[in-house]
Amino acid sequence: MMSSTQSPQKNVLAQSDPQTLLRIRHTCAHILAMAVQTLFPETKVTIGPWTETGFYYDFDRPTAFTPENLEKIEAEMRRIIRANLPIIREVVERDDIKAEIAALQEPYKQEILDSIPADEPITRYFIGSPDAGFTSHPEVEPSLIDPVTVPPTAVWWDLCAGPHLNSTKEIHPKAFALESVAGAYWRGDETRPQLQRIYGTAWETPEQLKAYLKQKEEAKRRDHRKLGQELELFSIQEDAGGGLVFWHPKGARMRLLIEDYWRSAHLAAGYDLLYTPHVANLELWKTSGHVDFYRENMFDPIEIESQEYQLKPMNCPFHVLTYQNRLHSYRELPLRWAELGTVYRYERSGVLHGLMRVRGFTQDDAHIFCLPEQVAQEILGVLNLTEKILSDFGFPEYEVNLSTRPAKSVGTDDIWQLATDALVEALNTKGWDYVTDEGGGAFYGPKIDIKIKDAIGRLWQCSTIQVDFNLPERFDMNYVAADGSRQRPIMIHRAIFGSLERFFGILVENYAGLFPLWLAPVQIRLLPVSDAQRSYAETVAQQFQEQGFRVEVDASGDRLGKQIRTAELEKIPVIGVVGKREVEQQTLSVRVPGGKAMPTRQAGDLGALPLSDLLEKMQVAIAHKSLF
RNA sequence: GCCCGUGUAGCUCAGUGGUAGAGCGCACCCUUGGUAAGGGUGAGGUCACGAGUUCAACUCUCGUCACGGGCUCCA
DSSP states (O other), X not given: OOOOOOOHHHHHHHTSOXXXXXXXXXXXXXXXXXXXXXXXXXXXXXXXXXXXXXXXXXXXXXXOOOHHXXXXXXXXXXXXXXXXXXXXXXXXXXXXXXXXXXXXXXXXXXXXXXXXXXXXXXXXXXXXXXXXXXXXXXOOOGGGOOTTTSOOOOOEEEEOOOOOOSBGGGSOTTSEEEEEEEEEEGGGOTTSOEEEEEEEEEOSSHHHHHHHHHHHHHHHHTOHHHHHHHTTOEEEOTTTOTTOEEEOHHHHHHHHHHHHHHHHHHHHTTOEEOOOOSEEEHHHHHHHTHHHHTGGGSOOXXXXXXXXXXXXXXXXXXXXXXXXXXXXXXXXXXXXXXXXXXXXXXXXXXXXBTTTBOSEEEEEEEEEEEOGGGHHHHHHHHHHHHHHHHHHTTOOOEEEXXXXXXXXXXXXXXXXXXXXXXXXXXXXXXXXXXXXXXXXXXXXBOEEEXXXXXXXXXXXXXXXXXXXXXXXXXXXXXXXXXXXXXXXXXXXXXXXXXXXXHHHHXXXXXXXXXXXXXXXSSXXXXXXXSGXXXXXXHHHHHHHHHTTOOEEEOOSOOOHHHHHHHHHHTTOSEEXXXXXHHHHHTEEEEEEOOTTSOTTSOOEEEEEEEHHHXXXXXXXHHHTTOOO
């Protein structure tokens, strides 16, 4: 992380002591399971860890939990909390506990017990005193339990490494909430039984819970799927199929601006641009290894004149073919080739999500072919370009990961060492802190991943820089070295946005739809107070247009109040009111959206400005790539 | 793909075993209005799609597709 600015909401949440929070959440998970087994005794327990915002617990039960069930469970949890039950840790003997679990008929717990290594201590945690003498699973019809009159006297325990609170009362009954039910596979393995996961959130204080819920609300308000529809940026249509994006005029305008910027930035950084086909002979994908390693993510091949063609899921083999078209000298390297390449990948229907996960998308891809001794310098160049581009789009903060050689990999020790050292050297020269993910690299080379931080503190992985020893080998790429010998070039894959669609979605959420002036599809809208000012408004619009601005005149004939409301809802960055006074004084009364349209920003009435002043102010905002 | 939920007008959503409603938007008319909704009239729907049950299905059942919350995977 490079620097740190935090929103006020985040600070409230950050006040908690992580250790305390962890115990609260872990204990909440246990209380949840206790409540569920009290109300639904036939339910089998599995695991219930804490999460970044709360906790969950996975249950096995033949019937699904309903939202009404969740309310009852939550009430039962409050009852347990208010009862101030002690939480007691006990170290147990494996054989003893095994027998107890068997008696309770908890197959998942049995499996967990069996997976605990022999040399590790086995602990369980009681809720309620074990001396109370009640069984863990009261033989009571759930419908007979009255949450008000029947006290939670039952003792419940779970096999668990801890840690936990000392008493249920240390949880504030108004600082937790159950959130949702979802399917989840036992041990995350889809060949194993599907369980029901109940999610909850838990905090130290009710204020923190409130702040969390508010932030959740804020994320919902920024949802790119909602804003994309409201602002007419894009759509995904059932008639065409899931995961396929239609860019509407306003979204397409923004994409054009993004692409133009991207091309200029790359040309300025010494890249050349490529265009390559969308399909190619399947043989190419066999050579590249994608058919062996990536088939499950590829569309099925298309047969044409008894040849099989493959819709491309990646651009790299095309760039390699471009390189292979003739022999290259070491004097030409590095070659930096970039392409906005549209790829198609088969994604399972359940994973599609707005623009964030689609089946057809455009990568801002580039491949650098270079000499071994150029790698560090090239990586540094990529880091510099990445920082320049991301910060121009309003993302100046990053979290950086370096992933090193995994157990299963291709390439010699020497080449891995060289490449990994080069990545580290580049990061150090750049002065970026990073976290090393040992063994987290691709089988074909080490990589750097960059996550950007958005306006409400969420991290998104966009950029990736990967060294590849595999493709040059598979395609037998080489260059002629100074001594006339043939040598293998190093190949670097890199993307800065990752996917244009996804990055666009992140942009929408980051700016909540109110874009910086240089990206806004409509930069200024002129609102005539009455029809009498329409022709003046048209004349002024003409002048804006001549200066290269994206301008509109509101032609609705609505009253001013309504026109302003419409413009604010559409998040037009600059609103220019034209009435009698403005016509006489040759000015515009300028207003910028805020308030209901943009709660984080004051609605601003900038008063009457001479045209030239406004033009200049707007030009400055564009030059700074800032909000107006 | 799997689990749960959803699918009704361009959008956001009510609704019922007897062939459909609101608000916004749109069109037209009146109003020419000064910083977040002026008034009126009207058009607009094979109730996602396909089967089945029924005298009768938008409603019940099954299947398909899409979307949402997750699992897994990932840009």
